[in-house]
Amino acid sequence: MxxxxxxxxxxxxxxxxxxxxxxxxxxxxxxxxxxxxxxxxxxxxxxxxxxxxxxxxxxxxxxxxxxxxxxxxxxxxxxSPHGPHGLGVEIAVDHVTTCLIGLTGEVRDEHTRRVDNRGRSVGRVLARIAREMNEALDRAHRNGIVVGGIGVAVPGLVEAANGWVRMAPNLGWRDVDLITELHRRVAVPFGELVVGNEADLAALAELAAPRLHCEDAAPDSFVYVSGEVGVGAGIVLDGELFRGTHGFGGELGHFPVQQRGPRCSCGARGCLERLAGQDAILDRAGVDDVDTLCVRLEDGDRTAAAAARSAGRLLGTALSGVVNLLDVSTVVLGGIYARLYPWLAGPLHTELTARVVSTPWRSVDVRRSTVGPEAAVRGAAISALRTIRTDPASYLSRSSTHRKSVRTTEAGD
Amino acid sequence: MxxxxxxxxxxxxxxxxxxxxxxxxxxxxxxxxxxxxxxxxxxxxxxxxxxxxxxxxxxxxxxxxxxxxxxxxxxxxxxSPHGPHGLGVEIAVDHVTTCLIGLTGEVRDEHTRRVDNRGRSVGRVLARIAREMNEALDRAHRNGIVVGGIGVAVPGLVEAANGWVRMAPNLGWRDVDLITELHRRVAVPFGELVVGNEADLAALAELAAPRLHCEDAAPDSFVYVSGEVGVGAGIVLDGELFRGTHGFGGELGHFPVQQRGPRCSCGARGCLERLAGQDAILDRAGVDDVDTLCVRLEDGDRTAAAAARSAGRLLGTALSGVVNLLDVSTVVLGGIYARLYPWLAGPLHTELTARVVSTPWRSVDVRRSTVGPEAAVRGAAISALRTIRTDPASYLSRSSTHRKSVRTTEAGD
CATH class of the missing domain: 1.10.10.10 (Winged helix-like DNA-binding domain superfamily/Winged helix DNA-binding domain)
Known part of the structure; x- marks a missing residue:
């Protein structure tokens, strides 16, 4: 009405x-x-x-x-490609990445700092993130790029209404008011600062990915699965990111796949992430990192292959529940799952075909992410640009106030 | 744009x-x-x-x-309460129900025929449904009620684009072009005939239920669970029924709850419906029908209580997956689950609290259906009225053509 x-x-x-x-x-x-x-x-x-x-x-x-x-x-x-850019920031367990994306989609100044954020205090991690952000903002300023907004991707539960990170178990965070904390440490320009879940933002990047070949274009509705130490999902329905009532949607990592399975960090038993997340796969394959795992898989190592197969089956079990519920025809694998795609896809598909009740009438397409490991940070930058695109009038008034204040400051110098 | x-x-x-x-x-x-x-x-x-x-x-x-x-x-x-009514039809395994609902929501002429549709040919079941529908249309005509559209609820996968019933396992149906078949057998008036899944339509009835008491009003986003021989879900997001890309969404019955559980009619193992559907509960309780089960539960029978408890736990496991994924704060139990609510709710809640990762920040409200066993047939009538409400102009032109043709026929008599 x-x-x-x-x-x-x-x-x-x-x-x-x-x-x-x-x-x-x-x-x-x-x-x-x-x-x-x-x-x-x-x-x-x-x-x-x-x-x-x-x-x-x-x-x-x-x-x-x-x-x-x-x-x-x-x-x-x-x-305008020379207009405001979105600054994307990804806070991960083992790295902090930043990038700039313009209104026409060009990605600039992608920058990754390898760090170990596990077991550090929230304050130390925040200080590190703030340093990366301030440096990215300085570089943008030196290159004459206006930053029109900042988006931050976090591996955890983010409350949509206020940007609080309710829980990021692999960072050890609980109830962190991230927007306030960053405003205290970062010279945030006149644009907005928004926070989102990393899988949600990766799904957004997938949705916005250039559609060079029609058959590779992201469909209107899909589930993006982010396989890292934690496992998350970004749900896109009818071309829009679906975040749920509070922003807590897409928690695929705790999908129950083994009734009496091992206990997960969340307290429950048999969660997908505990059995088919990065640590579980590496453990089972008997290797220390994903690069070694991939070399072993290429070499036809049986233990590594069995670990990937088991993860594929468990992921397929969980995703059959998701597809039966949401009736999406496409699943996009990201993170470690994108790298393991050649070994995961078979058992995953077998499980989907056996369990998705509508497969006789439509098949489920399982593909790997077209954006790659940068999906979350790019999605974060895109989410910042979206705040401009959905309400340019507010951006105009903020930027005009900003220009006036800059002129006043310069005149007073 | x-x-x-x-x-x-x-x-x-x-x-x-x-x-x-x-x-x-x-x-x-x-x-x-x-x-x-x-x-x-x-x-x-x-x-x-x-x-x-x-x-x-x-x-x-x-x-x-x-x-x-x-x-x-x-x-x-x-x-107008005297305007067109929607005729709702529910095709169930053991009954065919019809009802009329007016634009202002009054329900009239609810009529249930107990039958056994299992193991009958599609043609015989269709003939029976057509007889019920024609009788309901006759009664409406005699009472001066204009039927402006017909909605049919089916316990199975309904393809949204064409109304084909792709699969209704408990009726033994596969690939039935229900709209064409009914048009051949029923004097469908000038309104439209639409077909939907019974859990989806029950969710629609729940959404439209009169909101007399604020605390009981259906929230904007909820999952309605229909517990019958089969188990299905109707998903309402932001006040709209969500049916998925093809209309196949909400297939909760085949949610995997026991990795090596018994084989389900769908071919997979350990599906929710095989372990916590009506037949499984009755079997485990050692009774033949739901009435007897309820009497036993009231009497404190241990076997019956264990059966209900087990169903509650399994339902809770599946629903934790749903809530983690969709971040809805309300689950509405319908069908047999509404009757068993006092015995299911405890174990169901325990499982949700243990498995839904965001429960420390928001609780999940589990309530029983306010509409009751008539939810699906009422939702079917409401879906027929929705075709009028969303496009009254088309209804106006169809009804005016109809009035003219009636006058022509009468003049020619």
């Missing part, structure tokens, strides 16, 4: 601004008149909004449009 | 018609001017649409509105 009273004029302006930006993003090269025709807005409204978007570098004007029909040629509009 | 060209005028008219009907439904007693103010449509557009809705008995005019402010009093509008 639409309800447009005078009190909602502000909402309407925000909506129109996003509509104009979406229209330009969907049809690069479109003119102001073209935007007006597509959106049903008046030319005056469109022109005024486009001017503000150009001033804030969200949109660029690109000379004269080629004339394809009668009438005057207009200026060609498109998203 | 909105794209309103001349080609889309028809779409706009349909959208406006639905908007006007929604506005009247949300504010019974509203005037034409009120609808215009709420929707932003012109008074002329609103008046013309309301006149058509009144003619088709979707909306009724109710004398003069009380004047609450300055200006002329308008005629008060509301959904």
């Amino acid at each position: 639409t309800d447009i009273g005078p009190a909602d004029q502000h909402t309407v302006r925000r909506h129109n601004c996003a509509l104009v930006l979406d229209t330009i993003a969907a049809s690069p090269g479109i003119s102001r008149a073209g935007v007006a025709a597509r959106t049903g807005l008046t030319k005056a409204t469109v022109s005024s909004l486009v001017d503000r978007l150009v001033t804030a570098s969200l949109v660029r004007e690109d000379g004269r449009q080629h004339r394809s029909g009668p009438g005057r040629r207009g200026t060609s509009l498109s998203l | 909105t794209d309103i060209g001349p080609a889309d005028q028809h779409t706009v008219r349909r959208h406006n018609c639905a908007l006007v009907l929604d506005t009247i439904a949300a504010s019974p007693g509203i005037s034409r001017a009120g609808v215009a103010a709420r929707t932003g449509l012109t008074k002329a557009t609103v008046s013309s649409l309301v006149d058509r809705l009144v003619t088709a008995s979707l909306v009724r005019e109710d004398g003069r509105q009380h004047r609450s402010g300055p200006g002329r009093r308008g005629t008060s509008l509301s959904l």
